[in-house]
Amino acid sequence: MPLDIGVLVSGRGSNLEAILDSIAHGRITGARVSVVVSSASGVRAVDVARRFGVDTVVLDAASLRLSRQEYDDLLAEQLARKGISQSDGLVVLAGFDRILGAGFVNKFAGRLINVHPALLPSFKGLHAQRQAVEYGVKVSGCTVHFVVADVDAGPIILQKAVEVKDDDDEESLSERILRAEHEALPQAIQMFATGRLKVNGRRVVVA
């Protein structure tokens, strides 16, 4: 049975596209995207999913007006319908703009990964690229990590460095980091799908 992946999105879905493209071209094997859940309606990510023939669920946070707990429960239920649970499957945050509660995160511990647009532990939280530009670093990048309840603090699966140029602004740096994300996230998924990731405390070892 292939690994069932649920991808959570909120925006243009370029990382989703990179994942689907990697599956289509055999760079990710033994896995399929079984459902895409979007926290917003009318976003490009939903179109990307449909173009690849993937089932989509829109849980529009703005109109649903649910508590975090209720939203997270609904999300877990939608994932479970596609075989993604605490014992099976993988949940990938690909530009998902909601903070997930500790209940959801703990339930999916070891099966929930995120890509962050900085070399963690530098520049946690929102607007990581802007933080990097304002700090004046010369190297930034992206981090794929397991999600834990503490934001952007989970065990790191892989990181890719990119140069920060003297004339970069938030937008130009974001674009360069995004290209690194499009490589890193599918690579991390492939490592997970082939069972090569071993978590040892804070360190992730690739078998």
Added chain:
Amino acid sequence: MPLDIGVLVSGRGSNLEAILDSIAHGRITGARVSVVVSSASGVRAVDVARRFGVDTVVLDAASLRLSRQEYDDLLAEQLARKGISQSDGLVVLAGFDRILGAGFVNKFAGRLINVHPALLPSFKGLHAQRQAVEYGVKVSGCTVHFVVADVDAGPIILQKAVEVKDDDDEESLSERILRAEHEALPQAIQMFATGRLKVNGRRVVVA
């Protein structure tokens, strides 16, 4: 007149050696190491300096028993004798194990640089390589930066990334980062010596 550089050391002096070697081979131009000040006697860095015919001053912190202010004043005096002051020259911290007081740092503002064995702002302070291994990052590196009173927080001149391997320990990662330091520190000095560094708030622009 060439730029007069004072290099402050405390240990094996491999970064000092990289600087002297870069000058000898023309990778740093228009600059000379005019004095090496060591905070400890009997260290290899002093032998390195002598081998290159550079004047050395040992200000042995352990035996001098001076206050920080007194030590820093003595250090500034020794540098001044070689033409390194708040208006001339460059002070390079190359594995110097003492924290310099705010008075010294502010006096040499814009003329005092350090190399730190991590991609700042990650892993400030002591044992940066051990911090990186324990955190489980997959990319680390080194940072050459101007020194400000806040430790490891000054404007960044350049950074070089290195891979962290799954089987790295503090020692093996330190060696890999040190090789990056040996490239980065001479490059930064050459940028300074040729007047190409412009500090704009937190950002350093290379002209």
